[in-house]
Amino acid sequence: xxxxxxxxEQILLLLRKFDFLTRDQLNAYxxxxxxxxTNRVMANLAPFLMxxxxxxxxxxxxxxxxxxYVGCEKIRKKGGxxxxxxxxxxxxxxxxxxxxxxxxxxxxxxxxTIIVDSMFYxxxxxxxxxVDRLQTxxxxxxxxxxxxxxxxxxxxxxxxxxFPRLTWLTTTELRRxxxxxxxxxxxxxxxxxxxxxx
Numbered sequence: 001x002x003x004x005x006x007x008x009e010q011i012l013l014l015l016r017k018f019d020f021l022t023r024d025q026l027n028a029y030x031x032x033x034x035x036x037x038t039n040r041v042m043a044n045l046a047p048f049l050m051x052x053x054x055x056x057x058x059x060x061x062x063x064x065x066x067x068x069y070v071g072c073e074k075i076r077k078k079g080g081x082x083x084x085x086x087x088x089x090x091x092x093x094x095x096x097x098x099x100x101x102x103x104x105x106x107x108x109x110x111x112x113t114i115i116v117d118s119m120f121y122x123x124x125x126x127x128x129x130x131v132d133r134l135q136t137x138x139x140x141x142x143x144x145x146x147x148x149x150x151x152x153x154x155x156x157x158x159x160x161x162x163f164p165r166l167t168w169l170t171t172t173e174l175r176r177x178x179x180x181x182x183x184x185x186x187x188x189x190x191x192x193x194x195x196x197x198x
Contacts, residue, residue, distance in 0.1 A: 004069070008045055015049075015062050016072040018092070018103070020085045023058045028093050052078050059086065080134070087194055088117055088131045091169050094197040095122065109155035114146040119164075126164040133171060137178055144182045151186060163187055169194065 004012070007030065014029065015021060021029075023038050032038040042049065042058070048066035052059040061076040092101050098120040105119045107128075118129040128147075132140055147166060150156050157163045165188040168179045176191045183189040 004045075004048075007041075008048075009070070011041075011045060012048055012062065012066055012070045015060060015066070016070045016074075018085070018089050019074075019076050020052075020059050020061045020082050021089055022054075022086060023060070025086075025089055025093060026060065029097060050076075050078075052082065084131050084133045087133060087169055088129065090194070090197055091129055091131075091167075091192075092118070092120075095120065098122065107150070107156070109150055109153050109159075111153050111155070112146055112149035114143065114150065125162065126160050127167060128164045129167050129169065131169045132175060132179060137175075137182070140179060141182055144186070147183075148185055165190065167192065169197070 011026065011030065014026075023035070023042065026032070026042070027035070027038045030041075032041055039058075042060060045066075048063055048069055049060050050063045050066075052061075059082060061078075062070070062072060067073070067075070088103065092098070095101075101118060101120040103118050105116045107114050107116050107119070116128045117131050120127050120129070130140075130143065151163055163186075166183065166186055168176075168183075168189070168191040170176055170179055170191060170193055172193065176193055179191045180189070183191075
């Protein structure tokens with residue numbers, strides 16, 4: 001197996017943690033410089049990667065060889081969740097790439113349970129991120145009700161000494177407005193559109 005540089009290994013490890021990353025996201029994180037240089041770096045890793053072409057953008061994820069190299073058991077496949085993941089990862093970059101960032105976290109107070117798209121701390125304050133791309137508002141409303149139950153129960157707040165800030169990342173101004181209305185009974189809610197963070 002080809003011996004990789006430390007930077008190459010870091011790229012594969014980042015893809016293990018974040019599933020799918022675009023060329024521009026990798027460039028923003030690793031400071032490769034020009035698109036041409038980024039393409040060259042990624043081309044050198046071709047055996048370890050799979051690529052999805054999206055217009056002028058490439059989206060990367062680990063191949064079988066890449067998964068073996070970094071000890072990753074999770075198999076990624078191109079499908080409907082790719083763009084959801086790309087949006088989530090863009091928010092990670094927007095927040096200066098927090099090291100404590102965790103994806104798909106199960107949060108429970110013993111009574112109510114929810115799977116949070118991402119969780120991270122900012123200024124010692126717990127933040128939950130929900131990405132709204134193709135869900136129906138009915139599905140979003142169901143998730144908001146679970147957040148309301150967690151808030152009402154108060155146990156999560158006792159444990160963390162505050163109720164987490166809930167952030168939504170969505171696609172349009174209409175969806176931003178609808179999500180803000182759904183969350184009217186929750187404290188500290190912020191709704192971004194993807195254009196806000198690009």
